[in-house]
Amino acid sequence: MTTLLEPALATGSLLRLATAGSVDDGKSTLVGRLLHDLRVVMPDQLAAVERVSRERGLAAPDLALLTDGLRAEREQGITIDVAYRYFATPKRRFILADTPGHVQYTRNMVTGASTAQLAVILVDARHGVVEQTRRHAAVAALLRVPQIVLLVNKMDLVGFDKNVYAEISADFERYLERLGVDDPVSIPISALRGDNVVEPSAAMDWYQGPTLLRHLEEVPPAPDPAEQRARFPVQYVIRVGEHDYRGYAGQLVSGVLRPGDDVVVLPSNRRSTIAGIDIAGRPVNEAFAPQSVTLRLADDLDVARGELIATAGSAPEPTRELTATVCHLAERTLRAGDRVLLRHTTRTVQAIVTELVHTLDVTTLETGAGPEALHVNDIARIRLRTAEPIAADDYAVNRHTGSFVLIDPSIGDTLTAGLIGGRP
Amino acid sequence: MSTLTRPHELSHLGVLEAEAVHIFREAVAEFERPVLLFSGGKDSIVMLHLASRAFAPAPIPFPVLHVDTGHNFPEVLTYRDLAVKRAGVRLLVAGVQQYIDEGRLHERADGTRNPLQTVPLLDAIRDNRFDVVFGGGRRDEEKARAKERVFSLRDEFGQWDPRRQRPELWSLYNGRHRPGEHVRVFPLSNWTELDVWQYIDQEPIILPSIYFAHRREVFRRGGMWLAPGAWGGPRDGEPVEIRSVRYRTVGDMSCTGAVDSTARTVPEVIAEIAASTLTERGASRADDRMSEAAMEDRKREGYF
Numbered sequence: 001m002t003t004l005l006e007p008a009l010a011t012g013s014l015l016r017l018a019t020a021g022s023v024d025d026g027k028s029t030l031v032g033r034l035l036h037d038l039r040v041v042m043p044d045q046l047a048a049v050e051r052v053s054r055e056r057g058l059a060a061p062d063l064a065l066l067t068d069g070l071r072a073e074r075e076q077g078i079t080i081d082v083a084y085r086y087f088a089t090p091k092r093r094f095i096l097a098d099t100p101g102h103v104q105y106t107r108n109m110v111t112g113a114s115t116a117q118l119a120v121i122l123v124d125a126r127h128g129v130v131e132q133t134r135r136h137a138a139v140a141a142l143l144r145v146p147q148i149v150l151l152v153n154k155m156d157l158v159g160f161d162k163n164v165y166a167e168i169s170a171d172f173e174r175y176l177e178r179l180g181v182d183d184p185v186s187i188p189i190s191a192l193r194g195d196n197v198v199e200p201s202a203a204m205d206w207y208q209g210p211t212l213l214r215h216l217e218e219v220p221p222a223p224d225p226a227e228q229r230a231r232f233p234v235q236y237v238i239r240v241g242e243h244d245y246r247g248y249a250g251q252l253v254s255g256v257l258r259p260g261d262d263v264v265v266l267p268s269n270r271r272s273t274i275a276g277i278d279i280a281g282r283p284v285n286e287a288f289a290p291q292s293v294t295l296r297l298a299d300d301l302d303v304a305r306g307e308l309i310a311t312a313g314s315a316p317e318p319t320r321e322l323t324a325t326v327c328h329l330a331e332r333t334l335r336a337g338d339r340v341l342l343r344h345t346t347r348t349v350q351a352i353v354t355e356l357v358h359t360l361d362v363t364t365l366e367t368g369a370g371p372e373a374l375h376v377n378d379i380a381r382i383r384l385r386t387a388e389p390i391a392a393d394d395y396a397v398n399r400h401t402g403s404f405v406l407i408d409p410s411i412g413d414t415l416t417a418g419l420i421g422g423r424p
Numbered sequence: 425m426s427t428l429t430r431p432h433e434l435s436h437l438g439v440l441e442a443e444a445v446h447i448f449r450e451a452v453a454e455f456e457r458p459v460l461l462f463s464g465g466k467d468s469i470v471m472l473h474l475a476s477r478a479f480a481p482a483p484i485p486f487p488v489l490h491v492d493t494g495h496n497f498p499e500v501l502t503y504r505d506l507a508v509k510r511a512g513v514r515l516l517v518a519g520v521q522q523y524i525d526e527g528r529l530h531e532r533a534d535g536t537r538n539p540l541q542t543v544p545l546l547d548a549i550r551d552n553r554f555d556v557v558f559g560g561g562r563r564d565e566e567k568a569r570a571k572e573r574v575f576s577l578r579d580e581f582g583q584w585d586p587r588r589q590r591p592e593l594w595s596l597y598n599g600r601h602r603p604g605e606h607v608r609v610f611p612l613s614n615w616t617e618l619d620v621w622q623y624i625d626q627e628p629i630i631l632p633s634i635y636f637a638h639r640r641e642v643f644r645r646g647g648m649w650l651a652p653g654a655w656g657g658p659r660d661g662e663p664v665e666i667r668s669v670r671y672r673t674v675g676d677m678s679c680t681g682a683v684d685s686t687a688r689t690v691p692e693v694i695a696e697i698a699a700s701t702l703t704e705r706g707a708s709r710a711d712d713r714m715s716e717a718a719m720e721d722r723k724r725e726g727y728f
Contacts, residue, residue: 013428014436081586083570084563086616093436095614107591114593225432235446236453238482245481251446251595256432281480288432292445292478305453329591343596346453403594412600414590 012090013221018097018112018145020105020136021122026153030122030191031085031098034213037198038087082112091217106362106377109136110327110417113143114403117222120212122151125158125188128168131363134175138362141179142325142379142419144399147219148176150186151212156193160203178365187212225288230255230263231393231401232309233345238294247278247294248303250346253400255311257295258286265301266308266391267318272299306347308391308401316401318389322351324404324418325360325395326374326382332408333373334382334416341407342386342418345400348407350387357381374416382418394421437623441474444611446595447574448478448558451609452485454599455556459516459549462488464500464507465674466631467560467612470620472511473629474611475558487514489557491545493537493676494521495655500674503632516552518544535656536679546582549606556599556607564616574613580604617672618697625690636693637670637685648681672697 021027036046085096097112099105113119119140123133140148150172158164169186176184187196188207195201198213210218235250257263261274276296277287287293295309303309310316328334334353342351359368359380367381374380395402406416428435434442452458460475462468475484490504508515520540523529529540549557563570573589575597590598599607612620624631642649642665643658649669650657655678658664669682670693687693 012436013433014439081571081589084614085570086564086614088616088618093616093619111591111593115595221433224430235449238479240482249449249478251442278480280477288434290439290442291434292442292449341600343598346450400594403596405593405596405598407598407600412598412602414592414598417591417593 012088012092014093014095015118015216015219015221016095016097016116017118017120017216018099018109018116018140019120019122020099020109020112020140022130022132025122025124026191027098027122030120030151030153030189030197031096033191033194033197034096035085035087037194038089038213082108089213089217094216105132106135106139106327106379107329109139110143110329113140113145114399114417116140116143116145118147118149118216118219119145120149120151122153123168123172125152125154125164125168129171129175133172134363137172137176137181138179138365139327141176141181142362144396144419146223148181148184149212149215150184151191152186152188153191155188155195155201155204156190160188160195160201162204162206165207185209185215187215222289225252225254225256228254228256228289229314229398230257230261230311231398232257232295233347233401234303234305234307234309235346236305237303245296247296248309249292249294250309251292252287252289253345254289254398256286256288257311262312263297263309264312264315265303266310266315267389268307269318270299270301271312272297272301274298306345308345308347310391316391316393318391320386320389322384322386322390322392322404322418322420323357324382324384324420325422326380326406326416326418328374328376328378328380328416330408330413330415331376332413332415333375334406335373339409340415341409342384342390342404343407344390344392344404347388347390349390350409351384351406353382354385355383357383384418392420395419396422437619437626440615440619441477441623443595443614444474445478447597447609447611447613448475450597451556451558451575451599451607452479454597455607457552457554458486458556458558459552459554460484460486460488460513460558461545461560462490462504462508462515463560463674464490464496464504464632465560466620466624466635467562469507469629469631470623471558471560471611472507472513473627476511484511484513486558487516489516489518489545489548489554491541491548492517492519492521493541494519494524495537495653495677497632497634497651497671497674497677499634500632516548518548520544534678536676537655538676538679542582549582554606555601556609558609558611560612561608561610562612562615562617562620572610572613574610575599576608576610577601578606578608582606584608618694621690621694621697625694632674634671634674637668637688639666640669640682641665642667642669642682646681649683650681651677653677 019027083098085098087094099108099112121136123129152165152168165188188204189196196211200211231254232250232252234248238247238249259274259276264271274295275298277284278294336353336356338353340351342349356371359371362379393401402420404418405414408415479485520537523544561569573592601607642651643662652658668686670685671682687696
């Protein structure tokens, strides 16, 4: 192990990951183990956990208390919501979206997976790949999480048997292949004992691959911006004086832009050239995702919030008809004919749900008939018509310009998460 | 030292900064009357710095609000006035003392004024019709905060209802609210204490002097080093001694403890934090130790 001072002084990259698992597969123990072995959990937190565990008459400290943050959760012994954890090694910083396994797990996992570059899925070595494992893997694949890692946990309870691990990981690979995911990584671990989590396992010398932490440190980060098409949703117009300065503020969600690049503004389809790029008011030679910058254009176009600036020649075709795979998030149902607000990048437009095409059973990957209504946690294909054109990419190509949420226009609640295009 | 391998790869601080700037701009674009909570603490100082970067070369397009408990460290008040002047923003002050003088709030038996900030804060939000309030809260601070959204809806009583939180996906923040409601926005949600200090080290940011080791009269109460002052400490049997200390957080003098320290520079502070065995709030905030769910309760009531 490296010393504690190193991560503090290093400037590493950032990896966002999401964990998923069902109730008894040891997810809380794993997260507790990672935080504990990396010294994220301080003695004062551990002392509080030990005290509460003792008060409840538990024999050992319940590490789930570290992560169950809300009073209602502690009182009921359940996890309500996605919680975010932070840990670091000399190579990387990690943001872990810890998604609960039981209550509303599809909704929570969709939320956690939406920003994740890597999904960790746990199975109990005694039970192998079960329905929930398939569901978690399907959600991760649907949300296009670039990397999926299977942890075969509780290896200590199957005598660290190589064949048990080999069978489970082959089973999992076959299922992921059906989901269109290649080369998943699987690691045999014991979260309870710490085998192959941070330290390599002495009990499983037949396993030659990396520990979980080593894998998290070495997995390639987000796609290289140089290989992506540039997409820049305009957030805000920065003006100084009447004519002194007009810049379009936003975050480059993909690709690279340089002064002199020919660009197109969508959906109005106007062309211009990038005159300059500023970060914090100072000019730079180039910008790349995910930097927040300000673009100045050569022409006097008066671009507004909600428009998309893209490299000319590789820009999406604006459309008012969308087909999408959605996950319904709210208790309020969604039906054909419903009027909603559609939030896509920095643009909010009115939309009508024109058709609920079919539901998708993410466990069997079978499609059902067109439903009457979508209920919370349902995954389905739907069609929408928008009042204004949207400059969207396929979600498979771009997670930022390919995603949207639907909002209830009366109370403002977020209803549905949508992934544009994809398989019919 | 850097472990980055590609030409187009941002460091973790670069990613966090880009995200925070994006959040500031989203809120300013979507709302009409923003305000930034500014205490003179390091998180709010970093927030002010990020806001100036987000809108440069234009000035920061919103005022800052300080909820003054009346028991602030004098060094921090001096710093506050200077920082606000330098950033060119308007400062509003909501004073707990004024509420006590007028009989609208009553001093607590323990002398702690942090819980008393909620009423002046909510009144200031209502009177100024602020619809979005930027706060420096971080998810790594506390278990209840770990589940808070970046855009967090509050009702007209300023209350946070964890069960009514909106799912927050990708970087699509939903700030829709009804009249009387407002939204708290937390651009530093994904930063850790260490990230904040590293960012301070990287950027030209100056902190109030009490963040660095200095010799000060302190006394022991509730396992913390508190500074004597007009707020009411020490009591009989609480001997005062002079120690080399610094503050990890800046709040009300009655409940903000100093830690023993010899760190006089930002890198020395970073080294101390990395080796620390106590959480930031556990070490220096009595108000969070009152009950297991102390932070959650205060958030429900409309605290920051």
